[in-house]
Amino acid sequence: MRIFNKFSLSSTTLFFLVSAYFMFALNLGFYREVLNAQSFQFHAEDYFILTIPLVYFFALNIILNLIALPTIHKIIIPTLLILSAAISYNSLFFNVYFDVDMLNNVLQTNFAESSRILTFSYIAWIVCLGIIPSLLYLLIKIDYKPWWKEIGFRFGSILVSAFVILAVGKFYYQDYASFFRNHKNLPNLITPSNFIVSTVKKIRNDYRNNIPYQQLGLDAIQAKPDDHRHVTILVIGETTRAQNWGLNGYERQTTPKLAARGEQIINFQQASSCGTSTAVSVPCMFSSFSQADYNGIRAAKQDNLLDILQRAGIDILWLNNNSDCKGVCERVPNKDLLTLDLPEYCRDGECLDNILLPELDKALKESRADKDLVVVLHTMGNHGPTYYERYTDQEKVFTPTCDTNEINRCSNQELVNTYDNGIVYLDQFLDKIIQRLEQEPTWESALYYVSDHGESLGENGLYLHGAPYSIAPDYQTKVPMIMWFSPEWIKNEPFDLNCIRNNAINNAHSHDNFFHTVISMMDMKTPFSLYNKDLDILAQCHK
DSSP states (O other): OHHHHHOEEOHHHHHHHHHHHHHHHSOHHHHHHHHHHSOOOSOGGGTHHHHHHHHHHHHHHHHHHHHOOTTTHHHHHHHHHHHHHHHHHHHHHHOOOOOHHHHHHHHHOOHHHHHTTOOHHHHHHHIIIIIHHHHHHHHSEEOOOOHHHHHHHHHHHHHHHHHHHHHHHHHHHHHHHHHHHHOTTGGGGSTTHHHHHHHHHHHHHHHHHHSOOBOOOTTOOBOOSSSOOEEEEEEEEOSOOGGGOGGGTOSSOSOHHHHHTGGGEEEEEEEEOSOSSHHHHHHHHHSSOOTTTOOHHHHHTBOOHHHHHHHTTOEEEEEEOSSOOTTTTTTSOEEEGGGGOOTTTEETTEEOGGGHHHHHHHHHHHSOTTSOEEEEEEOOTTOSSOGGGSSOGGGOOSOSOOOSSOGGGSOHHHHHHHHHHHHHHHHHHHHHHHHHHHTOTTSEEEEEEEESOOOEESGGGOEESOOOTTTOOHHHHEEEEEEEEOHHHHHHSSBOHHHHHHHHHHSOEETHHHHHHHHHHTTBOSSOTTOOGGGOTTGGGBO
């Protein structure tokens, strides 16, 4: 004890050593899987792998300097060491990925089950790599400087660490973005962040489950001005950005079939998304929240647009060709088409969006003729980084293409070509939906398409999407949005389409308009408690 009490270190030095220990000793399973995912062959695009431990080291150093307050750090860091040792053993020897599901499994395991995994080697690993280092940490005396110097030294350490991380990002951001998008599970091997993130997710999930569910729009009813059947198709796009949308004046015609329809298509040239990821945008646009006040936990525990329409007597169907509906379709009829795994459309668990068309046709034929219908088509769209899998050879208009999920190995032109081909595919998909609706001339039918978010394709070194909204570039937040209405709809509904077209060109719109505009499309009686006329695109052009 006296030996260690005589041995003292500054806080910044100690945190450097702790970060180095985590980097070298407690993430071996992660490094192994990184090398398995992309072997190092001394090619130029491989060298970013060497920077991964460096980025980890400096990122952890920043965190420790921020959170390790006097006294508190003597609890936090030993706890992290012991838990990380326990998890790293399973990651290294059993390839266990620690996520929120694994955390639930651990918490639900009884003593009899736990005792069977407590082998001698496991206990020895925890003792040697977790408990002993924790005891050493507790015994080391920290030489704290006067508070202003302590803050200054910590700030300097944080500044140096941030500079190194930004320098790596300057040269290798594209490689990191591509690599971790293609290997989404790898972060579940990184200690201590894997169980910290999992714990936060579990707390959030438990909190969400304890919030009472709230029904909304109980005063919403239909008030149809005529007896015609209303059929509305809501197409939720994926990862399509406004800048490459042919109808928006893009230098390439990526939407030839829609453009050929002329004024039939109302194109909204200045549309913005609610978020930069599907998990945010889809629940947001179907909720009554605006982008400014959206709260994901609250939205998950209350009625959304589909619940309200269904309660008013309208038939609802959600057809899914995406990972899932983000909770939006939980209380309405839905079908996951990915499970069909049809070889004509599907490969490796993902499907082309045309798989939705036969199911849409089936839904239109089998639905009750005396009831209005809303069908939501949740598309795969142009989701990356495998943009080359989003179209067929028939839509391969722009070449050469980037036919790999390692987009860092492609030139920017190849990447853009591939992305644009995906929009050409989307163009034919939307046109086919309109053709199907045109086969029912007595229906008042409508198509409303909007993408969930955009995508970065290398502009300013950014790729993919998911950037914090406050700093996200327009490439990730500006999205295409169109509407189409059948002749019968135009004839009977009290809205001036020329007015809507002019507003679509001259005014800004967003996902905020979606909820309130669909309410109008389906002839819901307004006003009611959740309806906002100012956000209803159609109401602004009432005849």
